[in-house]
Amino acid sequence: MDTQNPSAPSRTRSRLAANNHPNQGQPHTGGGLRHDNTRHTARFTxxxxxxxxxxxxxxxxxGLACHIQSLPKGARVxxxxxxxxxxxxxxxxxxxxxELEAHGYLRRxxxxxxxxxxxxxxVSCNQPGRARHADREPARPPHPSKTPTTKPAPRxxxxxxxxxxxxxxxxxxxxAVDLLADLRRHDPRLLLSTCDTAHLASGVAAWLERDVTPTAVRLALTADL
Incomplete structure (x- = not known):
C-alpha cells in the first residue's frame, strides 16, 4: 500500500487555499503550470x-528559509x-x-x-508556533514542596x-559587516548577533564613505566600554 503524502493538504484546506489563489476563476485552456514529479527517496527536505x-x-x-531548513545541524547561517x-x-x-525572524521561521x-x-x-523553525525543543534538555518535574514561579520574559x-x-x-x-564581525577579536563583549550587525552596518558604512579609516571606526566603537 502506498503511503500518503504527509505534506498534502486536506480537501477542506485545499478548497480554502484555492479560493485565494491568483489563478482562481480563470478558465482551463490547457496552459498554465503542469508538474512532472518523481518521488524522492534520498537527500530531500x-x-x-x-x-x-x-x-x-x-x-x-x-528561498533562504528553504535553504536553511535543508542544512545540517551546526551549519553557519x-x-x-x-x-x-x-x-x-x-x-x-x-x-x-x-523577515524570517519576524514571522517565526528563525529565532536567535x-x-x-x-x-x-x-x-x-x-534556530530554524519549520512550523512557527509549534517549535519542538528537541535540542534542549527535557524539563524536570517541579519538586512537590516547591511551587513553580513564572518569570516574565525580558523584552x-x-x-x-x-x-x-x-x-x-x-x-x-x-x-562594514566584516568590521563589526571582527570587533569581538578586540573585545569579547562585542559579540554581535546577526540582527545587531545588520542594523549597525549602515551606520558604519556611512562613516567609511566619509573617508573615516576602519581603524578609527573600530576605536570609536570599542573605546571607553
Whole structure:
C-alpha cells in the first residue's frame, strides 16, 4: 500500500487555499503550470506550503528559509557565510533574515559555551508556533514542596537609529559587516548577533564613505566600554 503524502493538504484546506489563489476563476485552456514529479527517496527536505506560498514573505526570504531548513545541524547561517554562498549582497540577505525572524521561521538564542564565552545560536523553525525543543534538555518535574514561579520574559529594547550611507554599494556594506564581525577579536563583549550587525552596518558604512579609516571606526566603537 502506498503511503500518503504527509505534506498534502486536506480537501477542506485545499478548497480554502484555492479560493485565494491568483489563478482562481480563470478558465482551463490547457496552459498554465503542469508538474512532472518523481518521488524522492534520498537527500530531500519536507517544506511546508505555509512557507513556500507565504503571502507576506519576499521570494528571497522564502528561498533562504528553504535553504536553511535543508542544512545540517551546526551549519553557519550568519550574514557573512550566506553572502559568500549566494550572489545577493549582505543588505538583502540581512533583510530576508529579519523577515524570517519576524514571522517565526528563525529565532536567535544567546548561549554560554565552555570557558564562559557567549555565542549566538540560530534556530530554524519549520512550523512557527509549534517549535519542538528537541535540542534542549527535557524539563524536570517541579519538586512537590516547591511551587513553580513564572518569570516574565525580558523584552528586547528597540535598537537606536543609525546614520544611513549615501551609497549602498554591496562592497561598502560588506566591509562594514566584516568590521563589526571582527570587533569581538578586540573585545569579547562585542559579540554581535546577526540582527545587531545588520542594523549597525549602515551606520558604519556611512562613516567609511566619509573617508573615516576602519581603524578609527573600530576605536570609536570599542573605546571607553
Amino acid at each position: 519536507v517544506i511546508g506550503n505555509h512557507l513556500t506560498q507565504h503571502a507576506e514573505l519576499s521570494l528571497l526570504a522564502i 550568519d550574514i557573512k557565510s550566506l553572502t559568500a554562498r549566494f550572489p545577493e549582497g549582505a543588505t538583502r540577505i540581512a533583510a530576508a533574515l529579519r 538564542e544567546r548561549i554560554r559555551c565552555a570557558g564562559g564565552r557567549i555565542v549566538t545560536r540560530t 528586547r529594547k528597540a535598537l537606536p537609529a543609525v546614520p544611513q550611507p549615501a551609497c549602498t554599494a554591496p562592497a561598502l556594506l560588506q566591509q
